Amino acid sequence: MTPRVHTLGNGVRVVCDPLPGWQTVALSVVAGRGARFEDEHRSGWSHLLEHMVFKGAGGRSARDIVEVIEAEGGHINAATGYERTSFQVRALKDGLDLGSAVIADLVQRPAMDDGDLAREKQVVGQEIAEAADTPDDLVFELAQAAAFEGQPLGRPILGTPRSIGRATPEALNAWRAALYGPETLVVSAAGAVDEDALLALAERDFGAGVGSALPEAATAVFRGGVRTRAKRLEQANVVLLLPAVGVRDPDYFALRLLAEMLGGGMASRLFQEAREKRGLAYAIDAYSETYADTGVLGVFAGCDAADAAELAQVTAGEIQALTAPVGEAELARAKAQLKGAMFMGRESALARAEQAAGQVLLFGRTLDPEAVATEVDAVTPGQIAALTARILGARKAAVAVLGPRPALAAADRFQAAFAG
Incomplete structure (x- = not known):
């Protein structure tokens, strides 16, 4: 129903x-x-x-x-x-x-x-x-x-x-x-x-509650920049954020799929290249965070301080490679993962109640899951490539590195790749 x-x-x-x-x-x-x-x-x-x-x-x-x-x-x-x-x-x-x-x-x-x-x-x-x-x-x-x-x-x-x-x-x-x-x-x-x-x-x-709510929030602007902090830790913690689209944007599902292919699971590009092939990190993930009017494509990694700069270079290369159309099999796998997460989440009553409330706040209505799945299936390799080019075309990045001092060089590598 x-x-x-x-x-x-x-x-x-x-x-x-x-x-x-x-x-x-x-x-x-x-x-x-x-x-x-x-x-x-x-x-x-x-x-x-x-x-x-x-x-x-x-x-x-x-x-x-x-x-x-x-x-x-x-x-x-x-x-x-x-x-x-x-x-x-x-x-x-x-x-x-x-x-x-x-x-x-x-x-x-x-x-x-x-x-x-x-x-x-x-x-x-x-x-x-x-x-x-x-x-x-x-x-x-x-x-x-x-x-x-x-x-x-x-x-x-x-x-x-x-x-x-x-x-x-x-x-x-x-x-x-x-x-x-x-x-x-x-x-x-x-x-x-x-x-x-x-x-x-x-x-x-x-039904008897009264009052006026706060007006809509001002449009957010992705500025970008670097935040580094040297700290005595066993591991360096690195986060990269790139400007992306909001939840109401037509490319919303393309962004979700882009993040999935980049670093959403063990078959993703970053996991295979940075962890399995090169051993640069134990934990590396990509994700999308979306708001009403804007969003970010993010990557998080925990690595040895000596490997942070190389990891930044590898991550930049994998993101840039997504400006070329992806293969049908890779995209189909990402679609299956996204739809699986979506339908599995609906097996919780609390998740359904929360999701419905969020949809009403954003769109004024609830969304039919089958229709959403159809939208996911409609995303093409060309749409993924175009969205990646759009993200990189902003020439902005937000980079944070926390850990031993040698790891801080990763910030410069990211900035040179995305905002140089």
């Missing part, structure tokens, strides 16, 4: 995806706003807010919030991204009523206590410190900062100790009202869910 989308009077959208025979239900309440909508003064507030609403809401304490869900066999969680914030409950089939009520309290009626905020700032500060101490977290932050310097996409979702230190209960509550405005909320349920019951719960719990 195709999920059905409804709109409440205040603009909240509701998606119902019933799965006959399931004994569980997943509910995602997703706001189409996140860290990308922060100015520098409020950097990290969206993530801090996500923490704070769990400290108490709707008359329940922090402990009550989790205990009442877990007592019914359920689980509750939340996540903050650049473009959205998601609250999720997984429960047995009769747990939708309670799950909806609890999430509604989190989103609309948090306590925002002064003492809780002071303690949570300490917790988030520890989370920021942990990320700084984790090389394969820090190197991605450095690359993101180089790619989108001076913009929200270039700042860490966690913010900084200084920026989160500015938050007060009153200011954070005002930020909540703007971040979770009803016209950006999607209530999405999948699994053992009845459509009429879901609509009644959504109207009860979210």
Whole structure:
């Protein structure tokens, strides 16, 4: 069945995806706003807010919030991204009523206590410190900062100790009202869910919400540059980002397939050439990260510092080689991998609920998986080559290298290849 989308009077959208025979239900309440909508003064507030609403809401304490869900066999969680914030409950089939009520309290009626905020700032500060101490977290932050310097996409979702230190209960509550405005909320349920019951719960719990959401984010600009940091580590961590397309671009699926062929699995070009043939790295992967209006093609590698420069050269060569049309067998394998991941992901009720909410936020509707598979199959070798040329034609790259000093030469190799 195709999920059905409804709109409440205040603009909240509701998606119902019933799965006959399931004994569980997943509910995602997703706001189409996140860290990308922060100015520098409020950097990290969206993530801090996500923490704070769990400290108490709707008359329940922090402990009550989790205990009442877990007592019914359920689980509750939340996540903050650049473009959205998601609250999720997984429960047995009769747990939708309670799950909806609890999430509604989190989103609309948090306590925002002064003492809780002071303690949570300490917790988030520890989370920021942990990320700084984790090389394969820090190197991605450095690359993101180089790619989108001076913009929200270039700042860490966690913010900084200084920026989160500015938050007060009153200011954070005002930020909540703007971040979770009803016209950006999607209530999405999948699994053992009845459509009429879901609509009644959504109207009860979210239909009276009012307020104006933050306006659309400014268009992001890929700037590029180099971020290197010498650090005593056993291994060098290297990230390369190139400017690509956003999720609404006609070349979106071509980008996904390009990343898959470049470094998406053990049969990919980078794995075979850099690891299997040359032994330059244990871990090397390519991926695409897409936002509403832009995206990146990325490569991550962990290698010996002495091999980093050669690895950069090999990686650059493999990307440049994709400006020539790929073989049909290689493209067919990438298509099979992408479609396999897509359909396997839909075997989780929570993944279906989250995916449907994201599609509604981006396109105003849910997408038929078979139609998406058809779009994947329609991508041609020429389209892949043209997209690669388009990416390289920008002559921009964001490079981050973290590790022993000899590894830092990899940054110059990448810059010479892509932005020289």
